[in-house]
Amino acid sequence: MKTDSLPKFGFIVHCRSVKELRLALLRYGLSPAALLPEAALKQYCLSRGIIKDIFTFDRVVSDTGKVCQGKAFCVFLAPDQFLEHQTRATELVVQAAQMAAAWGAQMIGLGALCAVVGARGIEVAERCSAAVTTGNSLTVYAAVLQFEKIMRRLGIDPHRHTIVIIGFPGSICLAITKILHAQGYRLVLVSRQRTAFLQKFLESLGAVEGAIRVTHDVASAVRSGTIIFTATSTGNIIDQDMLLPGSVVFDIAQPKDVIFSTRPRRDVLIVDAGLISLPRSTSRHYRYSGLEVNDIPSCLGETMTLTLEQRWERFSLGRELVLDKIEEIGMLSRRHGFVFDDFRSFQKPIPAQTFSATAQALTGPANDQHGGNHEP
Ligand SMILES: NC(=O)c1ccc[n+]([C@@H]2O[C@H](COP(=O)([O-])OP(=O)(O)OC[C@H]3O[C@@H](n4cnc5c(N)ncnc54)[C@H](OP(=O)(O)O)[C@@H]3O)[C@@H](O)[C@H]2O)c1
Known part of the structure; x- marks a missing residue:
């Protein structure tokens, strides 16, 4: 299968601390603002609304033989900014999801607090052409x-x-x-x-x-x-x-x-x-977000599983999850070979x-x- 015909996902994330925010700005050469004092740095990121694709999974191979690919898009805000400025954070998550969809993603997963703002994914789903899931199931x-x-x-x-x-x-x-x-x-x-x-x-x-x-x-x-x-x-x-x-x-x-x-x-x-970890059939080595090789958060695992299944639907959204769907996504992920006990x-x-x-x-x-x- 040609790479550009593979089913694609996007995964929206944010920086996990102010330290990570500074490092990310430096790493991607985005701004001398990385050296600002904390309050000024946060204000800069909030008003500029920086979003960047920061990681590519170019070939995730399921134990069933199915393949998908995807990119993580980062909203350059710290966690406390997500909770204090929820309207702005939601706006940026929507923009990031739209960037992912424009790249070709048909399934968008929301990482960490990106899944909490905007009524736990509902607002993002309403404003994005691709399917959206929080990955919480x-x-x-x-x-x-x-x-x-x-x-x-x-x-x-x-x-x-x-x-x-x-x-x-x-x-x-x-x-x-x-x-x-x-x-x-x-x-x-x-x-x-x-x-x-x-x-x-x-x-x-x-x-x-x-x-x-x-x-x-x-x-x-x-x-x-x-x-x-x-x-x-x-x-x-x-x-x-x-x-x-x-x-x-x-x-x-x-x-x-x-x-x-x-x-x-x-x-x-x-x-x-x-x-969790990627299926062992994935021979490439991905070191995502400082984790051990091929470890991923399970909300990303849900996004990948739905992409491998080509199930372009809003799977997990809102505060109350459906127990049958939790069981279903678990069974599907295990069938694709995602590893739960490393x-x-x-x-x-x-x-x-x-x-x-x-x-x-x-x-x-x-x-x-x-x-x-x-x-x-
Ligand atoms: N490992 C993964 O793959 C993965 C995947 C998805 C999510 N997560 C993480 O899981 C966490 C929860 O996600 P969620 O979607 O369930 O979020 P959520 O719906 O916003 O729930 C978080 C709850 O924590 C409560 N809370 C906050 N601070 C507290 C404290 N000091 N003491 C007691 N309760 C407190 C909040 O209470 P109030 O209602 O009073 O604010 C809120 O009800 C987040 O950190 C998220 O990033 C991890």
Whole structure:
């Protein structure tokens, strides 16, 4: 098949920090503004609205033999600018999606906070000629599958533990809650506010007394359970010292919710949930966004899967995801050979010893709740 006849996707992303914003400006020779103080730099990027295609996947090969290609387009704003200036950020995401469509993309995926602004993809979909997806369905599928696989590897029966879910009433957390509640888990949900929407959602689950508790306090929540899913839009909310020994954290957020430490705990497992790898049939090596070779976020995996399937439809949009679609995209992605169990922590492979130390801390007697056990 000729390259230019391959089905194409676009993936819209943003810078993950101000540091990354500066580096990106320098790298692409876009502006001496990279050297401005932070406030002036952000103001410059906000008013200029810089968008650039920054990465090409020229040949993604599925295990079924199907092939697609695509490009990532970056909106040069930092994460906090997306949350503070949502109208402007949405405008720039729409422009980036239109650039991708003009390049030939028939499916557009929205990475990280690009999927949150504009009513979680709906506005972008309405203003772009190509199909749009947030990629959140595969993200939920990947996070739950990774949870199941890791529990098995640790030899833990999760039904004997309380599961904490942080980031309500966010799109990803709502779907994970529905799935885990239906499987009979005991849950603690962390929401900053108790809205009518959250109340209605809880009622719709029909939970029995004691099955679900809601709190606004992250610190107390992470000390009420050792299995934690976290997917907030703000990031950097969990200091590793807050965690109980033996905690297993599925950190889905971008930017990450668990704060990176140069003295990581030895007795906890922090998993980059939602991080997957390209099918092994893809022989080319892509180092996307500082990740290990051929690792990608699962929202990009959903975009690629829909492109391989040539399903030009609005797959995941809005706050409430459809459980059947989560299952469907998971099955399709697995059929194409995307890999869900090359586990990473802070983007690096997880040593076997971290699994055993965490399992030991979780099941062993020395469950000291204070201070934790650090790398020397
Ligand atoms: N790994 C991947 O492949 C992947 C894919 C997609 C998305 N993501 C990431 O996943 C995260 C969630 O995405 P989403 O689509 O579910 O976003 P969302 O719908 O905006 O949900 C985020 C939720 O987090 C809550 N929140 C923010 N700060 C909080 C805090 N300090 N404590 C408790 N809750 C807090 C927000 O509450 P309020 O309603 O009060 O603001 C909001 O309800 C984002 O970081 C996104 O970038 C990762």
